[in-house]
Amino acid sequence: MAAVGAYYALDHKHRDQARLFLRVGVVAGLVSSVLVAFPTGDRQAKLVAEYQPIGLAAMEGRFEGGGAAALNMIGQPNVPLRRLDNPIRIPGALSFLAYGQFHSNVRGLDDFPVATWPDNIELLYYAFHVMAGLGTLFILLLTMAAVVDVRGRLDRNRPLLWMLMLAFPFPYIATTAGWMTTELARQPWLIYGVMRTADGTSPSVAAGTVLFTLIGFSGLYLVLGLLFLFLIVREIDRGPMSRG
Numbered sequence: 586m587a588a589v590g591a592y593y594a595l596d597h598k599h600r601d602q603a604r605l606f607l608r609v610g611v612v613a614g615l616v617s618s619v620l621v622a623f624p625t626g627d628r629q630a631k632l633v634a635e636y637q638p639i640g641l642a643a644m645e646g647r648f649e650g651g652g653a654a655a656l657n658m659i660g661q662p663n664v665p666l667r668r669l670d671n672p673i674r675i676p677g678a679l680s681f682l683a684y685g686q687f688h689s690n691v692r693g694l695d696d697f698p699v700a701t702w703p704d705n706i707e708l709l710y711y712a713f714h715v716m717a718g719l720g721t722l723f724i725l726l727l728t729m730a731a732v733v734d735v736r737g738r739l740d741r742n743r744p745l746l747w748m749l750m751l752a753f754p755f756p757y758i759a760t761t762a763g764w765m766t767t768e769l770a771r772q773p774w775l776i777y778g779v780m781r782t783a784d785g786t787s788p789s790v791a792a793g794t795v796l797f798t799l800i801g802f803s804g805l806y807l808v809l810g811l812l813f814l815f816l817i818v819r820e821i822d823r824g825p826m827s828r829g
């Protein structure tokens with residue numbers, strides 16, 4: 586909604602609605618993104634630390650365990666060498682996020698047998714960081730927008746309007762990355778700690794059949810996705826209509 590308001594404001598059309606869309610979108614977005622980080626994201630992290638400590642270690646690219654665990658903001662997990670390359674860290678922050686204390690011990694991947702590690706540590710690490718990174722970006726961007734709006738100048742602040750407009754795909758990306766984080770972190774288990782994903786295949790369904798169904802669903806979702814985009818863009822282009 587904020588992005589649509591920003592688009593109208595940048596294009597100098599539907600001025601009243603643009604201001605309304607910006608105000609409602611920015612306030613709702615700011616409240617939601619703060620809630621997503623705290624208490625919900627924070628609570629999820631504590632639950633993952635309790636029930637899936639291997640998943641947490643992989644999300645953070647943490648190979649060695651120990652106390653006062655740092656939160657890795659940036660870096661590339663190097664699984665063969667079991668280390669995080671080029672890290673930028675906040676000391677103690679992972680211990681705090683996981684257990685509420687800056688000195689708590691957070692186990693690393695090396696504390697667990699390799700057979701129980703998630704299969705795709707790199708993708709899991711990046712999915713988690715994209716989600717949490719975008720969450721942080723939403724808070725920063727929407728706080729800035731809210732401050733400018735309180736001063737009554739948001740619909741004339743073109744750099745901020747451009748940022749709000751171009752940020753429109755990010756919530757979709759963050760949601761998908763969050764889902765990927767959950768799904769990748771529970772691997773290699775289908776039922777956590779009980780049944781492995783590899784043992785969950787059905788002997789009576791051929792691989793070709795599964796592939797065929799997958800292609801069918803992908804095609805269906807592609808069509809639905811394109812239709813969604815087409816309809817949304819058409820409605821935005823038509824703009825708000827005055828009621829009769």
Ligand code: HEM
Pocket residue numbers: 618621622625626627629630631633640716717718719720721723756757759760761762763764766767768770771
């Ligand atoms: C700084 C902010 C954030 C933190 C600390 C955070 C933390 C987490 C954690 C720890 C998980 C659980 C992963 C697991 O169960 O293995 C999770 C899942 C998820 N997150 Fe975030 N998150 C943040 C921001 C966001 C944002 C901005 C979005 C979307 C707009 C988002 C969407 C999701 C979704 C959809 C899931 C999957 C839930 C499920 O399927 O159970 N997160 N998040």
